Amino acid sequence: MCGIIGIVGNPNSQVASSLYDALLVLQHRGQDAAGIVTSDSDNICHRRANGLVRDVFRGKHMGKLIGSMGIGHVRYPTAGSSSAAEAQPFYTNTPFGVSLAHNGNLNNTGDIISGLLEYDHRRINTSSDSEALLNLFAAEVQRSVNGRPGGMGALSEEDVFRAVERTHLRAEGSYSVVCLVTGWGLVAFRDPNGIRPLFMGRSDAGGFTERLIASESVACKALGFEHERDIAPGEAVIIRLDGSFHSKICHLNPVHTPCVFEYVYFARPDSVIDGISVHAARLRMGEALARSISKAIPDHGIEAVIPVPDSGRIAALGLASELGVPYREGFVKNRYIGRTFIMPGQRLRKDSVRKKLNTIDEEFEGKTVLIVDDSIVRGNTSRRIVQMAREAGASKVLFASSSPPIIHPNVYGIDMPARSEYVAYGKDAGGICEAIGADWLIYQDLGDLVEACLGVDETNLANFDCSCFDGIYVTGGITEDYLLMIEGIRGDSSKGKASV
Numbered sequence: 001m002c003g004i005i006g007i008v009g010n011p012n013s014q015v016a017s018s019l020y021d022a023l024l025v026l027q028h029r030g031q032d033a034a035g036i037v038t039s040d041s042d043n044i045c046h047r048r049a050n051g052l053v054r055d056v057f058r059g060k061h062m063g064k065l066i067g068s069m070g071i072g073h074v075r076y077p078t079a080g081s082s083s084a085a086e087a088q089p090f091y092t093n094t095p096f097g098v099s100l101a102h103n104g105n106l107n108n109t110g111d112i113i114s115g116l117l118e119y120d121h122r123r124i125n126t127s128s129d130s131e132a133l134l135n136l137f138a139a140e141v142q143r144s145v146n147g148r149p150g151g152m153g154a155l156s157e158e159d160v161f162r163a164v165e166r167t168h169l170r171a172e173g174s175y176s177v178v179c180l181v182t183g184w185g186l187v188a189f190r191d192p193n194g195i196r197p198l199f200m201g202r203s204d205a206g207g208f209t210e211r212l213i214a215s216e217s218v219a220c221k222a223l224g225f226e227h228e229r230d231i232a233p234g235e236a237v238i239i240r241l242d243g244s245f246h247s248k249i250c251h252l253n254p255v256h257t258p259c260v261f262e263y264v265y266f267a268r269p270d271s272v273i274d275g276i277s278v279h280a281a282r283l284r285m286g287e288a289l290a291r292s293i294s295k296a297i298p299d300h301g302i303e304a305v306i307p308v309p310d311s312g313r314i315a316a317l318g319l320a321s322e323l324g325v326p327y328r329e330g331f332v333k334n335r336y337i338g339r340t341f342i343m344p345g346q347r348l349r350k351d352s353v354r355k356k357l358n359t360i361d362e363e364f365e366g367k368t369v370l371i372v373d374d375s376i377v378r379g380n381t382s383r384r385i386v387q388m389a390r391e392a393g394a395s396k397v398l399f400a401s402s403s404p405p406i407i408h409p410n411v412y413g414i415d416m417p418a419r420s421e422y423v424a425y426g427k428d429a430g431g432i433c434e435a436i437g438a439d440w441l442i443y444q445d446l447g448d449l450v451e452a453c454l455g456v457d458e459t460n461l462a463n464f465d466c467s468c469f470d471g472i473y474v475t476g477g478i479t480e481d482y483l484l485m486i487e488g489i490r491g492d493s494s495k496g497k498a499s500v
Contacts, residue, residue: 001266001413002088002103003029003074004198006178006186006213008239010206014038016065019072022212022219023053028268029103029215030076033087037099038070041183041241044097048073048087069186069241071178073101076415086126089180090134095142096155097182100134103215104174104196105413107478112136112170133167133175140166155184157238157246164189164236164250172475174259174412176231178213185240188213192251193474194233194258195412195465197273201225211239216271230274232256257474259412260464263453264403265311265374266414276455279314284452285402286318286372289444293323293370293400296442301368302398306330308373308385309357315402316372325370330363330389357388365393371438375403377416379423382436390437399438404446408471409483416468418487446470 003026009015019036034056035048047061053074073088089101106112106129113132116122120139124131140163145155164187174195179187190198201212201220212225220227231237234251258274269279293300302325307316309331320327334356363369369389376382382399389397405424410416419425423435433441446469453464465474 001029001076001415002101003027003215004071004101004103004176004178004213005073005215005219006069006071006101006180006188006239007210008069008186008241008243009210010208011068011241011243013068013210014066015068015070016062018223019065019070020053020057020062022214022223023072023074025218025222025268026074026215027053029266030074032077033075033084034073035075035087035089035101036065036070036072037089037091037180038065038067039099039180039182039241040067043067044091044099044180044182046089046091046099048084048089050084050087069180069239071099071101071180071186083126086128086131088130090128090131092134092138095138095145096184098134098138098141099180099182100130100137101178102130102133103176103198103413104191105129105411106133106171106175107173107411107475107482108171115170129173133171133177134179136170137163137167137177137179140164140170155181160187160238161236161248161250168192168234168251172477174475176215183241185238186211186213187236187238188231189236189250190231190233192234192254193465194254194256194274195474196259197262197267198231199273200228200231200237202228209243209245211243211245213237213239216267216273218268218271221270227272255463255474257463257465259414260449260453260466261375261403261410261414261468264449269314276453280455281453282314282374282402283318284455285444285449286315286320287322288448288452289315289372289400289402289442290319290322292445292448293319293442297440300370300398301396302370303367304328304330304363304369306363306369306371306389308371308381309333311374312372312402315374319370319372319400319402328363330360330369330392331385332358332360334358357385359388359392361392363392364389366395367393368396368398369394370398370400372400372402374401375406376401376423376432376436376443377406378421379432379436382423382438386437396439397437398440398442399433399436400441401443403449404443404469405432406468408468409486410468411473411478411483411486412465412467412475414468419483420487 005022109129144162176196176198234254238246305320307313
């Protein structure tokens with residue numbers, strides 16, 4: 001899971017500071033590395049390195065990022081490694097000078113790399129699927145330009161649209177992409193299933209229409225852009241350096257199946273994704289959980305609903321209101337610790353949980369409390385939180401997850417592929433409850449989760465990708481051999497981390 005941003009500004013402007021500000025509000029999507037590429041009418045400037053946005057970019061770097069258009073990226077590694085060489089955006093000088101930033105995960109990277117070498121005579125320098133995607137797109141741009149009547153010439157919008165169409169034919173998986181063609185314009189496209197989000201905004205100040213492409217709509221609000229729309233599955237948009245805008249659906253049969261986990265955890269609550277408020281969806285998740293609790297244990301005796309900050313808060317608000325039980329803040333979060341879910345390796349995640357939260361003991365002492373979190377993945381965070389609640393004096397600790405049990409690998413950009421790492425894998429609710437040390441446990445029903453995320457306009461979406469809950473992979477082609485392969489590559493044990 002990563003965050004991407006692209007801006008085409010007024011030709012007299014410098015967009016580097018706006019790209020920096022946008023990456024700050026997208027920092028929750030990736031904390032491993034950050035990068036920016038900018039371009040004027042002739043050249044590109046770039047900076048990328050491991051670390052948080054505030055650490056990667058200093059004044060000396062920002063002053064060198066010249067140009068009225070640019071793209072940026074914050075990285076959360078699922079494929080490749082965490083080396084600085086794999087920080088994005090990536091760049092290739094042939095043809096025309098193309099830079100690319102990618103959010104998602106390709107499922108046929110090996111086939112793409114083999115094809116690039118055999119048919120396109122391109123060799124990539126890293127193990128990153130994003131560099132493979134860059135070279136695939138660049139090769140298709142080259143082929144599109146060479147194949148037209150008259151041969152090689154100036155790049156046209158139709159050349160780019162043909163290249164995106166052919167990229168869709170060769171790439172499998174999830175990909176929301178922003179590309180910068182040096183001195184020419186910005187290209188953005190979304191996979192035919194729309195698995196990862198991609199949003200567009202505009203600003204008409206000063207008589208020039210500036211445009212922004214971002215992973216989440218929150219970037220628009222932060223930069224003062226107007227919300228325009230989401231980029232559709234299979235759609236490509238082109239924004240030229242002069243501000244001219246072009247768009248086209250570049251796939252014959254796009255089917256809108258976005259990742260439901262964006263609403264559960266990854267997206268910021270103040271974002272709107274595919275027309276649906278993340279905040280409102282999480283409130284509805286909590287309300288649905290409350291109704292399930294009332295049915296399962298009418299005499300629940302819950303005296304306080306306490307969220308796990310921050311991602312459990314909104315669902316807990318909806319749950320407490322629907323259940324008629326006081327909402328209380330019982331945990332204080334150290335905001336200088338990153339999101340433990342996206343930290344690479346079990347030992348680092350466990351250490352961070354110990355440093356991340358403290359209890360407000362009076363909210364627990366002598367009470368039956370219901371702790372609400374967005375999900376339970378490996379269980380180490382939940383187990384530690386339950387233990388903290390007991391140490392703070394809770395007489396009884398119930399636990400609620402606003403998503404269903406995670407029992408299948410996610411192959412579209414979330415780093416939780418090893419089934420043996422999931423606390424729910426191979427266990428029933430009682431076994432999971434025992435594993436995390438709670439007195440009682442309830443999970444969200446999958447149908448209720450989907451309904452909560454659909455919102456009031458159920459015609460807005462065809463379906464969701466719920467593969468980590470139901471094992472149904474919307475792109476197809478995901479075999480057991482493939483799942484075993486990525487488990488071997490990305491599991492905590494293969495990274496040399498302690499496993500619990």
